[in-house]
Amino acid sequence: MPYSPFDKTFMDGLADLKTIGRYEIIRKLGEGGAAVVYLGKDRYIKRLVAIKMSRPTSDRGRERFFVEAQSAGMLSHPNIVAVYDADIYKDFCYLTLEYVDGPTLKKFCVRDALLPPARAVEIVFSACNALDYAHRKGVIHKDIKPSNIMLNREGAVKITDFGIAQMIGKTAELGVMGTPSYMSPEQAEDGIVGLQTDIFSLGCVMYELLTGERAFPGDNHFTIMYKIINKEPEPMLKIRPDLPEILEQIVGKALAKDVKERYQSCMAFADELRVALRGLTGVVFRDEDTGEVVDYVHHVPFFQNFTREQVAELVEANSIIRVPVGNIVVAEGEISDTFYIVLSGKLKIMKGDEEIAVIGDGECFGEMAYIAGQARFATVIADTDCILMEIKPTFVDRLSKSIQFLFFKNFATTLVRRLTRDSKDTGG
Structure with missing residues (x-):
């Protein structure tokens, strides 16, 4: 690749570099900014390393280079590249780092x-x-x-x-x-x-x-x-x-x-x-994860106008279930008034062999059977792996009027959204 005059003198200064300190140079890994990085090998402990070399043009630049050694060198964490060594070679500064064999x-x-x-x-x-x-x-x-x-x-x-x-x-x-x-x-x-x-x-x-x-x-x-x-x-x-x-x-x-x-x-x-x-x-929640479950459910759009305490009450009293892709959750014609809130995933709503809608995070289904006391009018199938909250009407009936109001308000919002979507789909 073509170099600027400064870059050319930089690279010329490293031409034919075979060793630096106790490290053998294997090949150049890359370059960018004001540094070039080589793959090296520690001759004593036979460990592959990355060697980052820079040639500061001022004392301030040299000081800044060694800030990396000071700051990263004091860090020891499995998700931070380790700094092994820092030194000077001619008018270059270099750091010896943990070699990571993988992409950015x-x-x-x-x-x-x-x-x-x-x-x-x-x-x-x-x-x-x-x-x-x-x-x-x-x-x-x-x-x-x-x-x-x-x-x-x-x-x-x-x-x-x-x-x-x-x-x-x-x-x-x-x-x-x-x-x-x-x-x-x-x-x-x-x-x-x-x-x-x-x-x-x-x-x-x-x-x-x-x-x-x-x-x-x-x-x-x-x-x-x-x-x-x-x-x-x-x-x-x-x-x-x-x-x-x-x-x-x-x-x-x-x-x-x-x-x-x-x-x-x-x-x-x-x-x-x-x-x-x-x-x-789709991790199944354990009893000791209740706080995290409440936090997750509270993020779901259906429950965002509930208080955290109200969501905690719902989580405590109802089941959170995982439904693998392809499984039928409710079947057309069955008698049941249980309804569901989608916590994650997508489901297809089928009328006979026709797909009439796809629903996802934060939407509910089965609520019409609960409200109207009628048989299921459609089949709902998991289009992806899903996590659902399964809610029994007997539980809702025992809730305070204020929480029941939130449920019915959100049912109505969902219905309006579906009707609007259907109207757009049919050109209405």
């Missing part, structure tokens, strides 16, 4: 290579745990982006490149630093940077993992930073309607412009991701 998340941020939503959430969950650990150690990464999050051969997350990390409580040097598309508003405005900066950047990564689109696209840095400060990203469900609504809510909170409206810690971010994973993976 950049590979999975394009429309034709997206991971399943549950896997994407698992990755962000692991990144949250790693960043929470770093924050508790007093380190803010400040440059979270897809290319700085790797997956090893086993699929484990590894966060790398603490090159512009800041120690919490220390004042950052003047000037905007970070990668524009993943900067927080406070970074873009050269404001005070805290741990919520990493949360915003990770929200950008999650948005991209789920949609294949950048949250704040633009042709130049000015356009991107203007959008980060002033504009909301395109709704994820508009790009990818099959995503559960809870994921859009979580990403929306991570991307809040106001730091106070964002998650206040990566652990709080992770807690909500854990709730979402329950629905995405």
Whole structure:
């Protein structure tokens, strides 16, 4: 590839490099910014390593390079790339790092290579745990982006490149630093940077993992930073309607412009991701998970006008069931007044052999048999693996009038939505 004069002198200085310190150079892994990375081997302990080399042009640049050694070197976490060594070679600085044999998340941020939503959430969950650990150690990464999050051969997350990390409580040097598309508003405005900066950047990564689109696209840095400060990203469900609504809510909170409206810690971010994973993976809830179940159910659109205490009462008294794809939940003509709320998944409503509708997260079915006391008018089949809340009418009848009112209000809202959808489908 062609190099600028500076780049050429940089690479010329590393020509014919065979060894550095106690490390044998095997091959170049990549280059970017002001650094080049080699695959090396420790001659003494026979361990493969990544060697990141930089040639600072000033004392300040050299100091910044070793910030990575100081900040990442004090971190020991399974989801953070380990720093083994730091030294100087001629007029170059180098770090010896854990070698991760796997791709970065950049590979999975394009429309034709997206991971399943549950896997994407698992990755962000692991990144949250790693960043929470770093924050508790007093380190803010400040440059979270897809290319700085790797997956090893086993699929484990590894966060790398603490090159512009800041120690919490220390004042950052003047000037905007970070990668524009993943900067927080406070970074873009050269404001005070805290741990919520990493949360915003990770929200950008999650948005991209789920949609294949950048949250704040633009042709130049000015356009991107203007959008980060002033504009909301395109709704994820508009790009990818099959995503559960809870994921859009979580990403929306991570991307809040106001730091106070964002998650206040990566652990709080992770807690909500854990709730979402329950629905995405179809895990059967255990008794000791009641709090997480309540949180998840409360996120479902049908229950969002209920209080958390009311949802807890419903969870305590009713069954949450998993229905595998292809199973019939209710059959046309059967006599039953049990009704269901879809917590996750999609179901087909069939009248005879004709599919008349598809319903998903937050919708209800079977309520007409309960309200009118009539036989089922259609068959409902799981179109994907589903998690449903099964509600017995005898339970509803014992509820307070205020909760019964919420049920009937939401039944009516669902009915209006269906009629509106049917009208549009028939051109009415």
